[in-house]
Amino acid sequence: MIIDPLKIFVTVVEQRHFSRAAKLLNLSQPNVSLHIRNLETELDTTLFIRSPKQVKVTEAGEMLYIRAKKILSLYEEAKQEIADQKHIVQGTIKIGASFTIGEYILPRTLAQYANEHPLVHVEVTIGNTEEVIEKVRSNQLDIGLIEGERHDYDAVPFMEDEMIIIAPADHPIAQLRIVKPDMLEGQTWIWREKGSGTRAYSDQLIQKLDINVKRSFIFSSSQGIKEAVSAGLGIAMISKLTVKKELQTGEIKQIQVSNRTFTRNFSIIQGKQDFVNRAHDLFIEKIMTIEK
Numbered sequence: 001m002i003i004d005p006l007k008i009f010v011t012v013v014e015q016r017h018f019s020r021a022a023k024l025l026n027l028s029q030p031n032v033s034l035h036i037r038n039l040e041t042e043l044d045t046t047l048f049i050r051s052p053k054q055v056k057v058t059e060a061g062e063m064l065y066i067r068a069k070k071i072l073s074l075y076e077e078a079k080q081e082i083a084d085q086k087h088i089v090q091g092t093i094k095i096g097a098s099f100t101i102g103e104y105i106l107p108r109t110l111a112q113y114a115n116e117h118p119l120v121h122v123e124v125t126i127g128n129t130e131e132v133i134e135k136v137r138s139n140q141l142d143i144g145l146i147e148g149e150r151h152d153y154d155a156v157p158f159m160e161d162e163m164i165i166i167a168p169a170d171h172p173i174a175q176l177r178i179v180k181p182d183m184l185e186g187q188t189w190i191w192r193e194k195g196s197g198t199r200a201y202s203d204q205l206i207q208k209l210d211i212n213v214k215r216s217f218i219f220s221s222s223q224g225i226k227e228a229v230s231a232g233l234g235i236a237m238i239s240k241l242t243v244k245k246e247l248q249t250g251e252i253k254q255i256q257v258s259n260r261t262f263t264r265n266f267s268i269i270q271g272k273q274d275f276v277n278r279a280h281d282l283f284i285e286k287i288m289t290i291e292k
């Protein structure tokens with residue numbers, strides 16, 4: 001089939017090396033060379049300038065490479081459509097999730113999804129909200145699960161999340177049943193890094209409550225924040241989902257600010273792929289129906 005030589009050709013171009021390509025493809029080097037020679041004969045041109053260290057792609061090779069990538073991608077689409085017609089759910093989906101979603105929501109949802117669709121391969125990348133958005137925008141990821149709502153990326157909310165202020169168990173404000181907003185004045189805060197949904201929410205809150213921060217520390221994970229608060233470093237705003245256990249054990253305390261509750265949404269964004277497979281659609285359906 002023409003697809004195999006094209007796959008081999010594309011791999012040699014990308015690796016700039018016959019033996020590296022052969023290794024990646026699990027073929028012998030003579031086999032790879034034979035396929036390339038056959039292609040050259042068929043097209044009556046030279047595709048590579050060979051040297052012992054590297055191969056250089058000729059102009060004709062560059063032209064073929066661009067078309068070969070398109071042919072291979074169309075072929076994958078056709079394969080997927082045929083499988084979809086037969087109701088076989090397969091393929092790969094690349095999902096990006098913020099830390100809170102990736103560590104506290106996605107594993108359970110994914111376990112159910114993987115059970116229901118055993119032929120789907122899922123790759124998960126965890127990063128902060130801005131990193132996930134950037135990867136979806138540049139098509140490195142198919143789906144992004146982010147914190148907050150981003151109208152600029154057609155984000156669709158799928159779940160509400162409660163944010164709370166936490167303090168070390170022996171902190172003076174942790175001893176009060178209700179804390180007035182002005183009692184949060186002049187505290188030491190532990191923040192997530194800029195770019196995270198948690199940080200964006202915390203910044204808005206500090207602004208809204210119009211309070212001064214005495215000192216702040218930055219941690220780039222929820223785990224780091226929990227540990228820092230429980231060690232007595234300061235107070236923090238965080239998703240309640242991430243501290244359920246610690247609240248139960250009493251290691252850290254939730255601060256009730258007047259009669260306020262703080263909520264935000266988790267949202268889903270999708271890349272602009274030309275072709276969306278059924279595995280992808282079913283995953284979106286699963287996320288949209290997560291038990292709240």
Ligand SMILES: O=S([O-])[O-]
Pocket residue numbers: 098099100127128129130147192195196197198199
């Ligand atoms: O990981 S976050 O908070 O965007």
